[in-house]
Amino acid sequence: MVLEKTVRTAPGYVRTLSQQEELPLLRDHLLRLDAESRHDRFNGFLDDSFIERYAARCAEDGTVIVAYIVDGVVRGAAELHPPEDDSLPEVAFSVEASARRQGVGTVLFRRLIAEARWKGYKRLRITTGAENHAMRALARKFGAHLAFRHGESTGTIDLAKTPEAELADLAAAPFTAGRALLSFNSTCWKLISSMYGNRAA
Numbered sequence: 001m002v003l004e005k006t007v008r009t010a011p012g013y014v015r016t017l018s019q020q021e022e023l024p025l026l027r028d029h030l031l032r033l034d035a036e037s038r039h040d041r042f043n044g045f046l047d048d049s050f051i052e053r054y055a056a057r058c059a060e061d062g063t064v065i066v067a068y069i070v071d072g073v074v075r076g077a078a079e080l081h082p083p084e085d086d087s088l089p090e091v092a093f094s095v096e097a098s099a100r101r102q103g104v105g106t107v108l109f110r111r112l113i114a115e116a117r118w119k120g121y122k123r124l125r126i127t128t129g130a131e132n133h134a135m136r137a138l139a140r141k142f143g144a145h146l147a148f149r150h151g152e153s154t155g156t157i158d159l160a161k162t163p164e165a166e167l168a169d170l171a172a173a174p175f176t177a178g179r180a181l182l183s184f185n186s187t188c189w190k191l192i193s194s195m196y197g198n199r200a201a
Helices: 019-032 035-042 048-060 104-118 133-141 164-172 174-200
Strands: 007-009 012-016 064-070 073-081 090-095 123-129 145-149 152-158
Touching (some): 012 104, 019 048, 019 064, 019 073, 035 090, 064 104, 073 104, 090 104
Parallel strands (some): 090 123
Antiparallel strands (some): 007 012, 012 064, 073 090, 123 152, 145 152
């Protein structure tokens, strides 16, 4: 089961792909990555045949793909790979050049964490190339503690803790937070009134 909510972010939207969609949409997205982006994503320059085999495996092994879609084309993807043996579930991200600097990575990350929590995962593992500064900054934003070794950065994200990004969102949007709090208080008041009203009757 996947989370069905679609999140819109101009000019596209974010949603979780169905298993039938994963192979062609993820494969074509990864093949469109420029050389630098492909290097950052896979920590090396890899040929098209590797990408095709990789996408096929993702479509078969239960990997969850959260995609940023523009006009029916995947321009960014967050991958949640199931754990193997005693390892942690692993996450990976890729965003095409045309979709960068639009907050896409943050939206993908948040949605992927929601998927991971729904599956009951407690911690996630993330690996990124040493030169992928944007990915490292995004991972730290969501609480990852990264260590550098063997030419790459690896770290874990504790899902039991509130991500710093969520706190930052509340601080940056007090009106939205206030409106949500008012809505919550209104709901509670209606519930209490209903309880006491029924008791009085």
